[in-house]
Amino acid sequence: xxxxxxxxxxxxxxxxxxxxxxxxxxxxxxxxxxxxxxxxxxxxxxxxxxxxxxxxxxxxxxxxxxxxxxxxxxxxxxxxxxxxxxxxxxxxxxxxxxxxxxxxxxxxxxxxxxxxxxxxxxxxxxxxxxxxxxxxxxxxxxxxxxxxxxxxxxxxxxxxxxxxxxxxxxxxxxxxxxxxxxxxxxxxxxxxxxxxxxxxxxxxxxxxxxxxxxxxxxxxxxxxxxxxxxxxxxxxxxxxxxxxxxxxxxxxxxxxxxxxxxxxxxxxxxxxxxxxxxxxxxxxxxxxxxxxxxxxxxxxxxxxxxxxxxxx
Ligand code: SF4
Numbered sequence: 001x002x003x004x005x006x007x008x009x010x011x012x013x014x015x016x017x018x019x020x021x022x023x024x025x026x027x028x029x030x031x032x033x034x035x036x037x038x039x040x041x042x043x044x045x046x047x048x049x050x051x052x053x054x055x056x057x058x059x060x061x062x063x064x065x066x067x068x069x070x071x072x073x074x075x076x077x078x079x080x081x082x083x084x085x086x087x088x089x090x091x092x093x094x095x096x097x098x099x100x101x102x103x104x105x106x107x108x109x110x111x112x113x114x115x116x117x118x119x120x121x122x123x124x125x126x127x128x129x130x131x132x133x134x135x136x137x138x139x140x141x142x143x144x145x146x147x148x149x150x151x152x153x154x155x156x157x158x159x160x161x162x163x164x165x166x167x168x169x170x171x172x173x174x175x176x177x178x179x180x181x182x183x184x185x186x187x188x189x190x191x192x193x194x195x196x197x198x199x200x201x202x203x204x205x206x207x208x209x210x211x212x213x214x215x216x217x218x219x220x221x222x223x224x225x226x227x228x229x230x231x232x233x234x235x236x237x238x239x240x241x242x243x244x245x246x247x248x249x250x251x252x253x254x255x256x257x258x259x260x261x262x263x264x265x266x267x268x269x270x271x272x273x274x275x276x277x278x279x280x281x282x283x284x285x286x287x288x289x290x291x292x293x294x295x296x297x298x299x300x301x302x303x304x305x306x307x308x309x310x311x312x
Contacts, residue, residue, distance in 0.1 A: 015218075016211035018255045023247065027281040030254035034283020036262040045224070045265050045286045047101045048094050049136070050087055052120055054078030056107020058138075058175035064203070064241075067107065069233035084123045091128035099289065101132040103157045103196075108138035108175050118147055125152030134196055139180035145191035155194030155223060158184050163213020164205045171203055171230075171238060185220050198226035198267070201252050202244025210252055218259050224286055225260060226267040227253050246271065250278035257282050 018026065054067055054077065061068065070078045094102050104121055117137075125133050132154040137144075139158065148156070160181050162168040168178045176184075181197075188195045197220060199213050217225055229244030249271060257266055267286035268275055275284065 014211070015214045015255065015259055016208060018258060019207045019211055019251060023251060023254075026251060026254045026258075027278065030257040030283065031281040033257045033262065034281060037257065037264065037266070037283045038285060040263050041265055041285045043285070045101060045267075046099045046289045047103060047134075047267070047286065048099050048289050049105050050090055050094070050102045050124070051077035051082065051105045052087065052117055053081045053106050055081070055109065057110055058108045058172075060174045062172045062175070063237035064171045064230060064232075065236055066231075066233050069235045072235040084120050084127075087120060087124050088127045091124050091131060095128055095130035099131065101134060101154070103134040103136045104153075105136040111139065111141040111144070111176070111180070113137055113140055113144040113147065118144075118151055121148065121153065122151035134194075139176035139184040140187070141184075142187045142190070145184070145187040145193060149191045149193050153193060155196055156184070156188045157196040157224075157226075158188065159197055159226065160199040160213060160216070162203055162205055162209075163199050163216065164209035167203050167205045167209065182216070182220075185222075189221075194223040195220055196224035196226070197222045198228065200228055200230050201249055202230035203241075210255075214252075214256055214259050217256065218261075221261065222264060224265040224267060225256060226269070226286070226288075227256055228267075228269045229271045231271075244271070246274050246277070250274055250282065253282045253284075254278065 018029070021029075054071060056067070067078050091102060104117075104124075106117055109117065121133070121135070133152060134155045134157045135148050135153050136157045140148075140156075145156065158181055160178060161172060162178065165178050185195050185197055197217065201210070205213075227249070229249050230238075230241070231243055232239050232241045253266065253268075260266070265286040266282065266284055267288060268279060268282075268284035269288055
């Protein structure tokens with residue numbers, strides 16, 4: 001498709017065609033959208049996980065599950081259920097290091113969040129008020145969203161995982177569905193929580209499916225979005241799957257920046273050198289910090305979210 005430099009995106013070019021633009025034209029458009037976005041949210045929002053438990057009821061397990069890799073590496077947060085005291089200490093350390101937000105994580109434990117997890121969330125939110133808290137629990141039912149709002153959460157981090165049901169079930173044969181996740185995001189808004197969502201790329205999705213996903217994100221109207229790369233990890237069934245192409249990742253994020261509201265915080269995972277080559281034009285203003293640069297953390301550093309960062 002021919003370039004589109006010099007033309008402002010006014011919603012008249014279908015999202016699907018944005019994805020077909022040559023990369024210079026797409027980055028030109030996203031660069032102008034990024035200027036508006038960074039005028040609203042100029043600072044990088046930093047976010048780190050608080051892993052409550054590595055337990056997961058998804059069966060069969062996800063074929064890309066990074067947590068399996070981290071468990072095999074013996075990372076304590078993924079092996080042990082953590083006490084409120086340990087979780088609170090970690091939250092204090094994140095706040096002391098200047099982090100803006102934290103997301104509680106568990107494996108998917110079903111549609112109704114277990115009471116003991118909810119109580120831990122409530123206790124940590126009350127004990128460390130300097131952070132904004134989000135929940136990474138996979139698709140939950142309506143009641144759980146209202147319970148979490150009462151417990152002190154700011155929002156939910158519920159990824160679509162993939163913009164394609166076909167691809168979704170290829171790497172995630174068990175557990176909640178893409179439709180469940182869309183429904184959960186409706187509950188998120190209904191409960192007055194902020195919606196943080198997105199999807200993974202590099203798992204075999206095509207441009208039509210990504211265009212559908214970007215339109216779905218726009219319709220959801222999320223406060224934050226993470227469009228992140230699949231990475232193959234040892235000890236997973238997908239260890240031999242090729243990693244995500246950087247240009248594809250940049251293209252999808254640039255198109256997202258164009259179609260999403262300028263107030264959207266767009267998170268980068270700092271994948272290889274994508275930020276260096278494309279970050280300014282995409283206007284990333286959210287950042288995952290899984291090993292915060294502070295001696296306050298000692299050796300406790302937690303790994304990122306499920307499968308890949310915003311999974312579950
Ligand atoms: S990616 Fe998350 S939901 Fe899937 S098996 Fe791993 S921990 Fe469970």
